[in-house]
Amino acid sequence: MKNWNWLVLGLMVIGFSSCISQKQITYFQTTSPDSTGVSEEIVNRYTPTIQTNDMLGINVNSLNPEASSFFNPYAGVERIANFQAMNGQVPVTAVVGYLVDADGNIQFPMLGKVKVAGLTSARTQELFQEKLKNYLKEPTVSVRFLNFKVSVLGEVARPSMFSVPNEQMNINEALSLAGDITIYGRRDNVLVIRETNGKREFGRINMNQRDLFKSPFYYLHPNDVVYVEPGKSRLAYADRFYTILPSIIGALSLIAVIIRR
Template sequence: MIKSISLLLLSFLIFSVSCVPNKKIILLQNLDANNRIADGELIPYEIMEYRLQYNDIIDVQLTTSADMKENGFSPQSNQMNNNRMMGQAGGDIYYMTGYTVDKNGNIRLPLIDEVNVMQLTIEEARLKIEVKIKEYVKNELYVKVKLGGIRFATLGEFRRPGKYVVLQERMTIFEAIAQSGDLTTLAQRDDILLIRQYPEGSKIHRINLNDRNIIKSPYYFIQPNDMIYAEPMKTRELGAGENASQSLSLFISSISALVLIINLVTR
């Protein structure tokens, strides 16, 4: 009886004292299975030109020649100041002032009504909107169209999982992770799930952040409405320590429990 209990607890200890190895948490490694990328080597990007989709928000600004003469190249307005204050407060600047692409791919603009921008690049959308506006505005004008920030969500083993809006045109997956407070020690970095939105629906891509070749992949730069999910390692399921200190503490506690059980059984 005592021997069986001892063997059972010994097996538990073998599983428990293991901690997370550095190879599992170090990013951008040269893994044996892939082509090595030397430090200092120029790595070409695979940048996919983003095309507008359902639920995107774009910012459309119109400036006429009269506006330029009065305000110069940096016109200020109460709306712009309100937007700046909202951004500093952590709000979504363009949710209230931008134009959302509906399920039919249209945005609705003042005066010219609906314009279909589905599957257009930002530049293509700008040119299309400009043509529509020129039907009503005869003065010289300048039309600026921007994507209203990059919206993405992080779930699972992040220190600050949540939904974020970043006001820039391009963002890497590592910047998105940093925005979420980094991954926890127990996050499975070699099998991150990236849920990406496409015109036909969504696709799940599995990526390896430990591999330096991620920089060459089309998933290095995130896109609007991406969701990043980090699964936990098996260590969490087993209840093992994250590092040597925690594992040693768990080992000592297990030994104490083993001695206590043996004393109770042998009485």
Template sequence: MQALAKEVYQNNWPKFIIVLTIFIFTSCGNLKDATYFNDVPQNYEFNAPVGVSEIKANDLLGISVNSINPEASEMFNLSLQSTFETTTASGQLSKLSGYLVDTEGYLKIPVLGSIKVAGMTKLELEDFLEKELVRRELLVEPSVKIRNLNFKVSVLGEVNSPTVITVPNEKISILEALARAGDITIDGNKKDVLLMRELEKDGYGKFMVRIDLTSDDILESPYYFLRSNDVIYVKPTKNKVDANTAAIRWIPVILSSLSLAILVITTR
């Protein structure tokens, strides 16, 4: 029995080493697949379009109204505002006060009443409110500034720290979002990153695009700068999927080989 076990070990151990070596080397990835912007030329300048987002249902808007009469402006800055709790990227609760666009796309503003704002840009709404305040003789030389208070993006998948990122300044690139999520892991597929974005018109429909971060095309893409409620999903590489599948498949072989090796060693 001992002689048979030793003969099996001697005949199959070299084969096991060869197979294991081939498995390790075939699972190694391409360096270009693991790095960003491989085709960027030297001294490359780019100008990615920022894009202009339209106001949608459930947007929380911060509206600041000023004029030559501060007391008259106060009613638009304080009255009928709603307070909401939101969770920051660190998991802490934060309170936001602003005007909430309802599910029909309307905004209720003191004296001015309900205004259909869905589909308008912030600049268009600012201009509309300033003209309306003058037309109704409510303020003299009014100045209106609007911010989206619940601007956020989500990063999921093969990143070191999946997270929801709040963006107070309403401007964030896909690279900054990935950086805040701890960057893509070595097992993340940089050539096939999914971006899910809401349709501008209704705020409910969504569409997805595939982004290749190893190419410089993203630098001038309309998807370089993110919009509110964008979701980034980093898929795992084929190597990782294959490695996990192969690991499950090879576990019985490895355990059997180790058991055989231990048997031979202990019976010497």
């Protein structure tokens, strides 16, 4: 029974050491008690621009479908991948599309090299529609990023890499996809790692405060990495667990002996 006492004591220690205050886990807090219901202007909305090594999906349509198909060489592969996914098969894993080369160009049927680096997807659509008027009647073009992904690591429920289909994701959405920050994660010091123009930036966001909406790291960029570091309660939990582990093993051994008798 002595082992049982140690087991109970150890579990109590873990329980007390992992206590976390409400202030540490509450999102979007404000220092002003009168700010409830107050609206604020949305700032820093992010629109991605095309960079070297981006992969673009470009789809062309016009009044003549047969003529349009000449400008959609990857459409067949995409349809196969969609069909396989709908039927529970493993879809085509290769990313198909137009790779932006080191000079910021893509090679497009009939048009040859087209400079797209630095443009938004909307501006690129307008550019291609204008160029394709020489070949198609009333062409329409859709352009989307195929490699807009963000990674979420650390103290979240489901760390993973997530694709962004609509060219925009904020840190709240990324954490939601990852199952939210665990009870042990630090909400006041979330790290965003970003690579732009050959430089790596490190930004910190306090999810507890409403000021996060004004942060330049609130809207995520392609290939951003979000890292949630563990808090002191996680470290204390781990320390306590390994401290009482021998007692737990001893208690389980005792139970096994009693059951056998």
